Amino acid sequence: MTRGEGIRSDEERAAEERRGPAGVRRGGPPHMQMGVPGEKASTFGPSARRLLNRLAPYRTQVAVIVLLSVASVILGAVGPRLLGRATDLIFSGFISARLPAGTTKEAALQSLRDSGQGRVADVLGSMTLTPGVGIDMTALGRVLLLALGLYLVSAALQWLSGYLLAGVIQSTVSRLRTDVAAKLNRLPLPYVDGQPRGELLSRVTNDVDNVGTSLQQTLGQLLVSLLTVIAVIGMMFSLSWLLTLIALVTIPLSMALTGAVAKRSQGLFVRQWKHTGELNGLIEETFTGHGLVKLYGRQREADEAFRVKNDELYRAAYGAQFISGTIMPAMMFLGNLNYVAIAVVGGLRVASGQLSVGDVQAFIQYSRQFTQPLTQVASMANLLQSGVASAERVFQVLDAPEQVPDAAAPLARDTTADQRGEIRFEDVSFSYDPARPLIQHLNLTVQPGQTVAIVGPTGAGKTTLVNLILRFYELSGGRITLGGVDITQLPRHELRSRIGMVLQDTWLFAGTIRDNIAYGRPTASEAEILAAAQATYVDRFVHSLPGGYDTVLDDEAGNISAGEKQLITIARAFLANPDLLILDEATSSVDTRTELLVQHAMAALRSDRTSFVIAHRLSTIKGADLILVMQTGQIVEQGTHEELLARRGLYAGLYESQFSGSGEMGAPKPGAEQVPVVGN
Structure with missing residues (x-):
């Protein structure tokens, strides 16, 4: 959702800080605003299953990856058995060469027993011996070549499965990122208002990226490790059930x-990524208000706020990484104990003639292959937990309540020329907080082509009124019609496409001046863009820029003045040619001479269309067809400039306070008439 999608003046922000609308409000200067803590994290299991369920659209690819991994692991598991066979060939050939030629194996073993070497005879009894014959190099070569071939094929299959898995994971993460972006466009404005911008951006960027990294580094290896454990257990049982049990x-x-370690560290990983989001929010706000921080000399407080939040992130990240990191050395210790036990028991089995030397060698290799995957799984626990913690934060965004959907069968707009731009408020009620009513039972009719000015003290509800027309917030009661059609029966994109806005806070994107003007109507021709620029006096300063209309603006449009940025936004609205025009202090950033020029441009822009003008400088709205004076969410006065001055009420007090330089802003004179107007 772009910054321009909500019209929020300074007065509305101040009012909402007091009343606390839907969502969590933040107060204080930019450098002291902290992120809002996220919801309590869900358990590891459900979030992990939900994350894996996102692989469901790629079932076929996942099945192929599993088959390739199974084949790779099986071929790799056969290798140590072949190498054990090669060891037996070498050892038996070495011993056979030292036995007398022409005798049999049984005779040679009996000779050893007769000479008192019964233990040696027992060891040699399990071997294939041919006295007087050395190592069978042909058989040894075949075994070694077969082992090499199996390892090469296993590696190739593992590479192919990894290649396919990378594609599946990146497609899944890309789809997740797309879902999050689409979700942001469906979220109601109160939700976005209630989230620190840096925190929300961290969930959309950092957390999604961390999910992808964690899946990429753990999922493939986890699959291979589990399959390896299964295959190796099978091979070990085929060699010795006793050693396998050990x-x-x-x-x-x-x-x-x-x-035990995962249970302890999971909460720390959730805290780590929560603090990461809060720190990003703090940094984003501090640098957005960098000039304000310097102006009031609050660099020290900003540094202290950063230090505190950075320390919180450090402690959470340190605890998570340290605790999860203890798994690896502990698993290596258990693996070494297992290795010692197998070596001792295996040596005794060889001494008793129950196993060959090659079998024990193969089993020791299998024991390493058995403990290594367990150690790898343990070492991946921190990455997996970190990824699931990030996934929880992303799922919280995906699970957030969405805005009220558009009507299933939107009404066709059968609007006559006389109704075009007509706005009706019929018994409208609205509040940010149900416990604190703001607008109650408001009735108002604005005729097509009228210019309606809205004035009133800070927090009176002026900007809220136009936000309701745009459906940035949903009504608590009543309805609003545009051209005779209930706005809830119009798709939001169609409703907003008929409304042009010029905000007090200008918003320009990184691009050329021409692109920024054409933002409201991308299909506009070059002639129409130039006409809009000339009508709003953008053309007057563009030619002084090095690139003219092709001058590229940066993200904050810092290469042009504030007044020039405002003129570009006015030209954008002019080009859009809307039915309804909303001007929220549109000339607040321009100088007096430019303001007069813009007022002429606005007069041309407002012709033949309904306009709502929110103004603090009352001199700019004296010519309005209707002036609405609001206070605490209600229209307390309405009429023309002359009629309201004659009434000597709130408007007269506001007007005279601006020009007399005395009196309290917005306070009506004693005894002045102040009759609430709640309808037409």
């Missing part, structure tokens, strides 16, 4: 250790 003792210990 190896399996580490599984419950590893699971208990990982679960």
